[in-house]
Amino acid sequence: MTRVEQVMQAIRQRIAARLLPSGAKLPSIRSFAEIMATSKSTVVDAYDRLAAEGLIQSRRGSGFFVAGHLAPLTLAEIGPKLDHAIDPLWVSRTSLDANDGMLKPGCGWLPASWMPEDGIRRALRALARSNSSTLTDYASPLGLQPLRQLLSRRLGEHGIEVSTNQIMLTDSGTQAIDLLCRFLIEPGDTVIVDDPCYFNFHALLKAHRANVVSVPYTPNGPDIELFAQALKSHCPRLYISNSALQNPTGAALSPLTAHRILKLAELHNLSIVEDDIFADFEHEPAPRLAAFDGLNQVVHIGSFSKSISASLRCGFIAARQDWINGLIDLRIATSFGGNRMGAELVLFMLKEGGYRKHMDGLRTQLARSMGDTITRLKALDIVPWNEPRGGMLLWCRLPDGIDAAEIAKYGLEKGVVFAPGNVFSQSQTANSYMRFNVAQCGNSRIFDVLSEAIAVQATSANA
Amino acid sequence: MTRVEQVMQAIRQRIAARLLPSGAKLPSIRSFAEIMATSKSTVVDAYDRLAAEGLIQSRRGSGFFVAGHLAPLTLAEIGPKLDHAIDPLWVSRTSLDANDGMLKPGCGWLPASWMPEDGIRRALRALARSNSSTLTDYASPLGLQPLRQLLSRRLGEHGIEVSTNQIMLTDSGTQAIDLLCRFLIEPGDTVIVDDPCYFNFHALLKAHRANVVSVPYTPNGPDIELFAQALKSHCPRLYISNSALQNPTGAALSPLTAHRILKLAELHNLSIVEDDIFADFEHEPAPRLAAFDGLNQVVHIGSFSKSISASLRCGFIAARQDWINGLIDLRIATSFGGNRMGAELVLFMLKEGGYRKHMDGLRTQLARSMGDTITRLKALDIVPWNEPRGGMLLWCRLPDGIDAAEIAKYGLEKGVVFAPGNVFSQSQTANSYMRFNVAQCGNSRIFDVLSEAIAVQATSANA
Known part of the structure; x- marks a missing residue:
């Protein structure tokens, strides 16, 4: 690669990573020559060629700017x-x-x-008899109160102490993680996932422009030595995993691994999203990070897509109170109301539908x-x-x-x-x-x- | 403000705008001194004070870095x-x-x-009789085909020619705009809104870290001279508006204003999201940008929260084919499946529910x-x-x-x-x-x- 091409690549990378967003002024010829340890004429050549490609634009007297209108970036x-x-x-x-x-x-x-079809039919008929507000109004910001109460009790059975107001309903487990990524990370932040892990985590983290680092998964949870090393080397902000019935392996965290992860998380100020959508498929309960941590750095999420229906959309986030408060605003801004009917149907299933x-x-x-x-x-x-x-x-x-x-x-x-x-x-x-x-x-x-x-x-x- | 404080502020702004994301290396003392046209010792002082505040960290021998763990940023x-x-x-x-x-x-x-309660009750009872796949499976990536067909016909009645495959169902109008913002803009991009406009546009654009510029709204649409000026001064990437029954004014674009906006949009390569959620409340149809533009730079969105129910969540995006393809991946990554039951209920309402x-x-x-x-x-x-x-x-x-x-x-x-x-x-x-x-x-x-x-x-x- 010639020096000119090196400079061009450096600029392209900065634009791709949005460190130079659309419309931003490029570094001056002189300062970029210094940064790249090259001559000013090399930078002039590189900028001219990028301008010819349409990636940047020259404005007379005021320098070079990132072209305003890149085509939308697909995942x-x-x-x-x-x-x-x-x-x-x-x-x-x-x-x-x-x-x-x-x-x-x-x-x-x-x-x-294999799904509880009859229960869902009964739930739909029951919903058809409910009041007009249930049928037509927006959900409240946190979502259906009686369902949150019930979830709070159920989480308690797993040792996760959480008040009704620390639970926010979402339209799916994926939406829950998406909201949490919006809240907890910024583009360029590093996120740790298991290797292997649920494949949509990769797609979701791509949508958030996260830097993904994976840690090999063992039958007892992530390889704890490599996990510790990843924390040191990459300063990640977030770890996303399943504690019980990990996807794709069906393995679980051992109590020892769970304890070590939490100690490391505390030391490195790492937030953890514990995705527990397969919770009700377990024969014997595995340790939950949220239970040990008391929802301090761990957020616990779940949904009913796997156990009740993927057609009605209902999930939830259990998190510390100040985070829930921040999440409500994000939720309203990006989807306004939640799926109230979905929540009503899930509530019926859990209470009377033979779940x-x-x-x-x-x-x-x-x-x-x-x-x-x-x-x-x-x-x-x-x-x-x-x-x-x-x-x-x-x-x-x-x-x-x-x-x-x-x-x-x-x-x-x-x-x-x-x-x-x-x-x-x-x-x-x-x-x-x-x-x-x-x-x-x-x-x-x-x-x-x-x-x-x-x-x-x-x-x-x-x- | 002293020179040191100026340097500190410049760094703080770059961090706040995430031009320097968590973990990023700060410019070298020497190059930042040049950029700020100040002495190296001033930059050294500023970096030291920012490090003392915990905003940046010094790593021996390799320079200064943005601290890895800011508290989550609430909207x-x-x-x-x-x-x-x-x-x-x-x-x-x-x-x-x-x-x-x-x-x-x-x-x-x-x-x-005021909502069509009886129709919804009938729709729920009809849904209770449908097949098990409808009741329990994930929606297809674009969403319920017969509803998309029907929407394509209805949009045709408004002069918007759009094939069934150019329509993607969403869980709400807000989710539609949110997905489009994810697809069309990057943090720091400029977006034009009307002044006044629907207040949740402000919250949504904040969540996307957009730079919002507003143009005064007149009874015929945005003030076209000021709109033209905003395009020149701010190089916006997107304009979000309602063409008919604008929120909050209930006014509409005149044909002349619509035509001028589209000419300007073409000249400046501006994308437009036309939010038409009040479509069915009009007495006389107003011009739609999407009809004139043929869904080239305009995306048309709608929902049924205002006319059928805000409890069941169903909206849609009509856009050019290549954009819909990009949007599908984003949609799956961030919410996996759509609200299939919601779509079924809306379809019933539109076909048999006396809509x-x-x-x-x-x-x-x-x-x-x-x-x-x-x-x-x-x-x-x-x-x-x-x-x-x-x-x-x-x-x-x-x-x-x-x-x-x-x-x-x-x-x-x-x-x-x-x-x-x-x-x-x-x-x-x-x-x-x-x-x-x-x-x-x-x-x-x-x-x-x-x-x-x-x-x-x-x-x-x-x-």
Whole structure:
């Protein structure tokens, strides 16, 4: 790269990172020459070439400015270009768009037939009889009071002491994390995630222009030595994780790891978002960071998309009081009112809709499917990385030399949506892993396609 | 201010504007001394004092860095501190929080009793009979296809040609604008709004760290000379407005103003968000920017919070195809699935729920209330700024010397939520105006309190 190109690249990077926003004045020729330790004529050349490209504009007598109107930046354009098969954005879109004919062992939710359909129908009929304000008015800023009361009691059962006013309803778990990112981080801030972690964390953090650093996840939680090292090296502001039934592994924090994370968080002033959307799928309760921490640096979130319905949208944030106050304003500014009907339906389900009984049945059904799926996968030499503590997700290692992204591509051609490991891996080190949803693995065609895909790769490797 | 203080302030401003994000390296002593045209020892002093304050940190041998952990920034802390009575955030919270005993002539929505309650009850019962996928699955990325088809036809009736795939459902009009801001602007970008405009635009743009410039609104749309001037001086990236039934004035763009705005937008490469949530309240259709522009630089958005229900959450974005593609990823990343039940309920209302008949009745009822309210306000020497073209909002001038913020404070003590003019005014020049919602003005106590509030002010002025 020539000196001129180096200067051009330095400016391009500053513009891309919005350190030089649209309309901003560029450093003077002289000062940028000093910063880059080069000659003024090199900077003049570089600026002229960037102006010819339209990225910056010269204004006579007053210097160079970042051109005012860049095309809107799509998420796909931020960060490295990924192959479709391992691009979190594309995998989400494909799963959500998949028509009924597709098989979806890679998606993160239950089949419709496993959901508490009858309870929802009853809840809708009950809602149809409620008063006109419930049917037509905006929600209050924090959301339906009786539901927040009930959530406060339920969190108490997990050892999380939280008053009703420290709970804000949201329209989903994702919206909860999005609001918290808006509140807790700024563009360029560093955020720690697990490797592997839920793939939409990557997309969400991209939307916030966060600098994402991942820490390898072990069956007891994040690798605590590497976690400590990441805190020292990167000064992160936030850690996002699942304490129980981690996505994609179904593992949980051990009490020891939980304790160490909190000590480190305190030392480094790190905020933590504990995403607990699979809470009610656990057989035995795992430690919750929010319980140990008393909602000081930890924020606890949840939703009912996995257990009641993904069609009605209701989640929540439990956090310290001063943060909730700041979050209310952000919430109103960016979505005005919450989904009041969704909250009413969830309240009905929890109180009268047979939710506990439904979840009891679901856990049994999932345990059975987990066993069946493990057996069928082992027959293909696909081995679980750990024994999940419950839930629907299973993180597996493929036979040696088999490429998960290639399997995903093959699957799509045959109408099967798989979830290849690197979708979950910031470091792109999980290409011999895949996530399976045992509730979506009932159809044996999935294993036929998987077997074919492996055979095709094995054959071409031997060819 | 001493030279050292000037340097300190310059750094503080760069940090506040996140031009120097957390963890960023500060300019070297030498280069910043040049930029500030001061001595190196002045910069050394300034950096040392900022380090003592904890805003920046010195790392031995490698310079100064922005401290990693600022407290989360609440919206209330961004921008100038406003008195509660004229703070958009606080007014929104108060209106949404107001209990049933409060009177709300200042809020922007209809009383529950004016909403199509019976239709909603029928829609809920119909939804209770739908298939399990509708009840429990995630929405598709663009949202319910039949509703998008219907919206495409309805927009066609307003001269806006848009295919089904150019429409994306959102959970509200506010969420639509929020997504568009995420897509179209970056922190520090300039956005033009009307003065006065819908107060939540101010809060929303604050959340996006936009630089807001307002242009005075006339009964025919924005003052076109000042609009042209703002484009030249501020290189804005976006203009957000309502073309028909502007909030708070109920005025509309004249065809001439619409045409001029579009010509200027083309010349300056300005994007426009046309927020049309009051569309169905019009008696006679006003020109829509999106119709003239063919959704090239204009994005058209709407919702059903005002006409069907604010409890079920459903809005939409109509935009050019390439923008919709970019918006889908952002949407999934920040909220994963949309409110599928909300979309189903709206579809039922539009197709079978008697929506047109309901809106016909509503327009008549509103016209009557508009007349009544104008008469009652005139008796207090409160005069409409213009004759609204329909809808529920009325923008009025108070008697000479009367202060709207004081009236709002007095009202709150008496259980009446008013909307003082400066809540809508970026330039804070509307303190002798107030917005009234004629549908919320049926109770004569409102006018008694208003009369008292004016008398109190007049008395203390004469004292």
